[in-house]
Amino acid sequence: MANVFFWLLLAFMYLTLQWKYNGAEGKLSTESGCKLFYRVADCSHLQLLSVPQNLPTDIQELLLDFNQIRFLHKNSFLRYHDLTNLSLRSNRMEFVEPGAFNGIRSLKVLSLQNNTISMEYELTSAALRLTPSLKELDLSRNMLTMDMVSVLHQNLTSLERLFLDNNIIMRLDQTVFEGLVHLKELSLQWNYIYEIEDGTFEGLVKLKKLDLAYNLLPCIGDFRLTQIQMLNLSFNNLEWFQSQETDVEFHLEILDISNNQLLFFPLLPRQHRLHTLLLSNNRMRFYGDIFGTNTSRADFLIVENNITSVTTVDLWSDDIHSNLSTLHYLDMSHNQFAFFPHGFFSNMSSLAYLKLNWNCLQVFSVSPSNITSLLDELDLSNNELLELQADNISPGILSLSYFNLSSNNLYNLPKNIFTSMTRIHTxxxxxxxxHLCSQSELRMGEGKCVDVRNVPSLRRLYLSGCGMELGLQRVFYGNTLTHLDLSYNNIKGITFLADTARTLQSLFLRSCLAFNITVDFSVFMSLTVLDISGNALTTFPASLTGLALHYLDLHNNNLISLPLYNTQRLIGSLKIVYISNNSFDCCELGWMNVLIHSIRIPDLQKVTCSFSNRYFPVWNLPESINHSCQWTNGGPWLYLLLTLPVCLTLLVALLLLFLTFKQTLLQTVKRRCRRSTSY
Known part of the structure; x- marks a missing residue:
């Protein structure tokens, strides 16, 4: 017993001491205004004018962002000798005095983003020289020029990451990054760079990641940075990208040239490790249909260091000079490709994701001779496709799991195209x-239809806006769909959904149901998402009350009321419902209280109801309407007013009858009641 008491006492003392320590730490945080967490001090947004000197001396990270520190004076961090991370973003800082970082033994990360150190950049440069262990420096948003940058990083040979985004750098030469032999990452986004001199990055032998997005570069005529692994050139004015003609292996893995003005497919290094190539939003196309494949050459005039040279380049030939066998992701969407030369994709043996949407393609082949059988996702949407070719297709030959053909001009597809995709899910x-094929049409040999039956792996099918008429045909036989979109078609019944009704979880039927059609949803027991908006429904489908829906869209119909009083299962499961743009009766809103208190209605502000041919918002219904509805709906006063005239009328009628027949009535009474009286 004594031992138990002893251990309980020790536990109590430990908890008490720990509580006192935390209390002391909290008191320190309250006094300084900073938040302390382990060895991190967050002093952001405190309107500080200088570095606080009352923080624990062993902190390793100090955040002073969004204050009003205009200068860093000498010995500002003398007591914080363990500091490794320091952030001074958005302080309107003009300069850092030499010696400001005295006492810091190993500062590794420094952020001076969004200040004005360009005003006295020489002083700041002198201060930075006393940070020999600095690995990461952020000088973004400081109105820096190329000459200022070259001064600021002098002697910072230990730098591995340098961020110079959102400055006013216009050109780069060989001196700007001189001495940064350990630099691995360099970011120059959102500048005004229009020229890069030859050899600017060649001294950065360890550079792996280079970001030049959002600049004004017109072309890359001789890319030779073999050490780069990731190059971002997006959002420039590039019309041409050509790598150096050499057999040296490049380490390039990710290349982003999207959102430029490229006219031709880039001429990539012959040997590389490229797995991601982003070329979307350019003006690329092939010109063999205009000039002929034998004349697809161009002469480029290159002027460099007052030396003029002419380079003759094949715009396209049947052979790809670059080895693209490592390419895994290729995005060429939003271009002007009308065709691809034969064999263009054939040597991309590792390609898994191919995006060709928003081009001008009219014909495309998914035959094994054109695309690799390992392709997982293919997007051909928003083209001008009239024909999809698929030669030598057999079951299991294609491994596509996602196939997008939306917004084209396809009315027919190769037979058994989808049954050959054993992994297809979308x-x-x-x-x-x-038009979807039914069993009877296939039996009769009518070929102008698309067969989506007997695709066991298929889960998501989108058929919105196809102009189809669906009714009795069983067009989904052999499928176990979970997501189906049939919006903007013509549906006369839902018999055709019988084969997949029990597995469907999401069903979209926007603007497709025949006027005032009665649809029985009771067999859709797995349904959780239902969209029947825009269908001019006048009555709420009673079959929905037995479902456990999570999402229900009823907007843009002609519903007068929602009978939700005895629908415990539906109300208990429903999380989101859309009901705007209906013809609700202001005097029939008892169901609204049920919805508002238990279900989220994102379009509640748009929900209106009608009263006397006028529309009012239901969320702010005038009190006068409620009073008027009480009279209209038969409140107690209405019953009284209706009963009182009837009673008065009966009473007056009885009185008139009595007065009319009074004399006769009295005589009759006397005659019947007359008896002899004995005296």
Missing amino acids: IDMSNNPL
Whole structure:
């Protein structure tokens, strides 16, 4: 017993001491205004004019962002000798005095982002020289020029990451990054760089990541940075990208040239490690259909250091000079490709993701001779496709799991195209003038239809806006769909959904149901998402009350009321419902209280109801309407007013009858009641 008491006493003392320590730390945080967490001090947004000197001396990270520190004086951090991370973003800082970082033994990360150190950049440069262990420096948003940058990083040979985004750098030469032999990452986004001299980055032998996005570069005529692994050139004015003609292996893995003005497919290094190539939002196309494949050459005039040279380049030939066997992700969307030369994709043996949407393609082949059988996702949406070719297709030959053909002009597809994809789970054929095959049509040999039956792996199917008429045909036989979009078609019944009704979880039927059609949803027992908006429904489908829906869209219909009083299962599961743009009766809103208190209604501000041919917002219904509805709906006063005239009328009628027949009535009474009286 004594031992138990002893251990309980020790535990109590430990908890008490720990509480006192935390209390003391909290008191220190309150006094300084900074938040302390382990060895991190967050002093952001405190309107500080200088570095606080009452923090624990062993902190390793100090955040002074969004204050009003205009200068860093000498010995500002003398007592914080363990500091490794220091952030001074957005302080309107003009300069850092030499010696400001005295006492800091190993500062590794420093952020001076969004200040004005360009005013006295020489002083700041002198201060930075006393940080020999600095690995990362952020000088973004400081109105720096190229000459200022070259001065600021002098003697910072230990730097590995340098950020110079959002400055006013216009050109780069060989001196700007001189001495940064350990630099691995360099970011120059959002500047005004229009020229890069030859050899600017060649001294950065360890540079792996170079970001030049959002600049004004017109072309890359001789890319030779073999050490770069990631190069971002997006959002420039590039019309041409050509790498150095050499057999030396480049370490390039990710290349982003999206959102430029490229006219031709880039001429990549012959040997590289490229796995991601982003070329979207350019003006690329092939010109063999205009000039002929034998004349697809161009002469480029290159002027460099007052020396003029002419380079002759094949715009396209059947052979790809660059080895693209390592390419895994290729995005060429939003360009002007009308065709691809034969064999263009054939040597991309590792390609898994291919985006060709928003081009001018009219014909495309998914045959094994054109694309690799390992392709997982293919996006051909928003083209001008009239024909999809698939030669030598057999079951299991294609491994596509996602196939997007939406917004084209396809009315027919190769037979058994989808049954050859044993891994396919998502197909989007929205906005195509196609028709689904039924068993009877296939039996009769009618070929102008698309067969989506007997695709066991298929889970998501999008067929919105195809102009189809669906009713009795069983067009989904052999499928176990979980997500189906049939919006903007013509549906006369839902018999065609019988084969997949029990597995469907999401069903979209926007603007497709025949006027005032009665649809029985009771067999859709797995349904959690239902969209029947825009269908001019006048009555709420009673079959929905037995479902456990999570999402229900009823907006843009003609519903007068929602009978939700005895629908415990539906109300208990429903999380989101859209009900705006209906014809609700202001005097029939008892169901609204049920919804507002238990279900989220994102469009509640748009929900209106009608009263006397006028519309009012239901969330702010005038009190006068409620009073008027009480009279209209038959409140107690209304019953009284209706009963009182009837009673008065009966009473007056009885009185008139009595007065009319009074004399006769009295005589009759006397005659019947007359008896002899004995005296």
